[in-house]
Amino acid sequence: MQANSPFLFDARSIAKRFRHAAIFGALEALGEGESMRFVNDHDPxxxxxxxxxxxxxxxxxxxxxxxxxxxxxxxxxxxxxxxQGCGSGDGTGCGCSGG
Structure with missing residues (x-):
């Protein structure tokens, strides 16, 4: 895997109505090869x-x-x-959201 530690994302501290949007935003901010460690109180x-x-x-x-x-x-x-998938190919992460 990678030498760097994953970025922590504790969903338990985010209001439920904002969680999915926050998670997608955090994933879009990751660069290729980076990881996000997601913590939650239930299996999502x-x-x-x-x-x-x-x-x-x-x-x-x-x-x-x-x-x-x-x-x-x-x-x-x-x-x-x-x-295979939707990669941007420019080292900026997935790029699915176009922004």
């Missing part, structure tokens, strides 16, 4: 499905911890050319 299955549809194979999703009341997931952006 609808979010995972949205991410898989939106980012396809460019986003690697790995559960780190799955216990009662704590779910930790690492989201890693694949470098351009190593996975």
């Amino acid at each position: 299955l609808p979010l995972i499905e949205q991410l898989r549809r939106r980012y396809q194979e460019q986003l690697h999703i790995a559960y780190v911890q799955h216990a009662d009341g704590v779910v930790v997931i690492d989201f890693t952006v694949h470098p351009a050319g190593t996975a």
Whole structure:
């Protein structure tokens, strides 16, 4: 994986109505090869499905911890050319949102 530690994103501290938008924004800010460590109080299955549809194979999703009341997931952006999907190819992350 990468030498740098993942950026922490603790969804438990964000109001539920803003969580998905904040998560998508944080993922869009990641550069190729960077990871975000997502922490939540439940398994975000609808979010995972949205991410898989939106980012396809460019986003690697790995559960780190799955216990009662704590779910930790690492989201890693694949470098351009190593996975099929929607990559911008310019080193700026996925670029799905166009901004």
